[in-house]
Amino acid sequence: MSSPKDSQEWTQVSRKSRKNKSKSTKPAQESSSSHSHINAHPVVPNNENIRSPAELEASYRRYRERWESEPSCTKVRDLIASKSSCLSTINRAVNFGVGTFDPKGAVDPKASFVQLAAFEVIVEELEKITGRKMETYIQDPMFSASDNTFLSNLGHTVVQDPAGNDLVTPTTFFFGVHLYKGVYKEAFGKHLPALYIGTGWDAWENMMSLKGLEEIEEIHKTYEHCEFPEEKYDTVFSTTSIYWKAGSEDEKSGEIGGEDKGKEKEKDDSEKAEADEDELSKKLESTTIS
Numbered sequence: 001m002s003s004p005k006d007s008q009e010w011t012q013v014s015r016k017s018r019k020n021k022s023k024s025t026k027p028a029q030e031s032s033s034s035h036s037h038i039n040a041h042p043v044v045p046n047n048e049n050i051r052s053p054a055e056l057e058a059s060y061r062r063y064r065e066r067w068e069s070e071p072s073c074t075k076v077r078d079l080i081a082s083k084s085s086c087l088s089t090i091n092r093a094v095n096f097g098v099g100t101f102d103p104k105g106a107v108d109p110k111a112s113f114v115q116l117a118a119f120e121v122i123v124e125e126l127e128k129i130t131g132r133k134m135e136t137y138i139q140d141p142m143f144s145a146s147d148n149t150f151l152s153n154l155g156h157t158v159v160q161d162p163a164g165n166d167l168v169t170p171t172t173f174f175f176g177v178h179l180y181k182g183v184y185k186e187a188f189g190k191h192l193p194a195l196y197i198g199t200g201w202d203a204w205e206n207m208m209s210l211k212g213l214e215e216i217e218e219i220h221k222t223y224e225h226c227e228f229p230e231e232k233y234d235t236v237f238s239t240t241s242i243y244w245k246a247g248s249e250d251e252k253s254g255e256i257g258g259e260d261k262g263k264e265k266e267k268d269d270s271e272k273a274e275a276d277e278d279e280l281s282k283k284l285e286s287t288t289i290s
Contacts, residue, residue: 045142046104053149056101060150063113064120072237073121075229079242080125086224086244087173088130090194093123094167095138095156096176096183100147111236118237119175120154122197126173134173139164162186168193170245177240181212188215192245197228200241219243 051059067073080087098119099112119136127134136156143151148158159167165186168174174193176183184198192215201220204213220243228240 045144046100046102047144048104050144050146051102053146053153056146056150057153059109060101060113060116060154063110064117067114067117068121070231072229072231072234073118076118076121077125079226079229080122081128083244084129086246087126087195089171090126090130090173091132091134091171092167092169093119093126093134093136093173093175094164094187094193095119095136096164096174096187097140097179098138098177099140100142100144101150102144102146114236115175115177122173122175126195137164137167165189170194174198177237181216184216185212185214188219192219194245196223196243197240199239200225200227200243202241203239222246 095116098115099109101109101112101116103109103112123134123136137159138151138156139159139161140147141161143158151158168187169191170193172191172193173195174187174197176187176198178199181204196219199216201213201216204210204216207213210217223243223245225241225243228237228242230237230240
């Protein structure tokens with residue numbers, strides 16, 4: 001998804017390791033439309049030699065089984081479980097930019113499959129915390145018809161760009177790894193999510209221009225955060241951070257004035273989110289891909 005002022009192409013981000021962090025995570029200078037913060041090039045959906053949804057699901061199961069056997073997956077599960085008091089109000093999960101699972105040529109789809117696995121694992125942990133089934137929505141203009149069916153078969157709702165922006169509320173889990181800043185800007189234009197997993201502020205702060213990163217900066221300054229666990233030499237989650245809104249226990253330890261202000265803002269955000277629900281349901285009727 002790109003900004004309305006940008007072109008309609010999506011961008012694929014080159015993942016980089018956290019080794020030599022001062023160099024590898026430094027975003028490139030702000031460039032023309034449809035370019036990411038890290039060495040990206042425009043891409044278009046693949047419509048040739050498409051694999052069937054069943055084939056995609058078989059590949060996904062293999063990638064997911066492999067990732068779940070790694071220590072990083074256990075760390076992610078444990079982290080989410082440990083923040084239960086902060087995440088108990090989350091009722092929706094939104095995934096942006098996971099990419100096609102059947103790219104053109106020799107492009108490796110590993111990152112897309114592993115990121116989807118991480119998204120589903122985190123949703124499972126959130127469902128344990130909340131005790132209820134969670135709505136999940138996925139958006140990416142690169143999806144083929146086969147991608148859409150594959151994701152629908154897994155129980156996700158695929159929405160068309162830019163309907164996903166209206167799905168982000170103060171009780172949303174937002175997952176978007178290696179997106180360019182225009183995507184985050186639009187997604188967080190109305191509300192900041194309760195849980196955000198995506199490119200961390202440290203990967204942006206050395207840019208010559210920080211215009212368009214105000215929401216990411218606010219999240220970095222006001223949320224608790226940590227790096228996303230990853231395996232050595234694996235770049236699927238490089239420069240990725242986990243941000244969660246402080247829960248009631250953290251608020252009680254702060255100053256009374258700051259606590260009241262935070263509660264008032266959260267109340268206003270929640271009321272605004274509720275007001276958007278009716279409009280959102282109408283939009284989804286026309287933008288949901290069956």
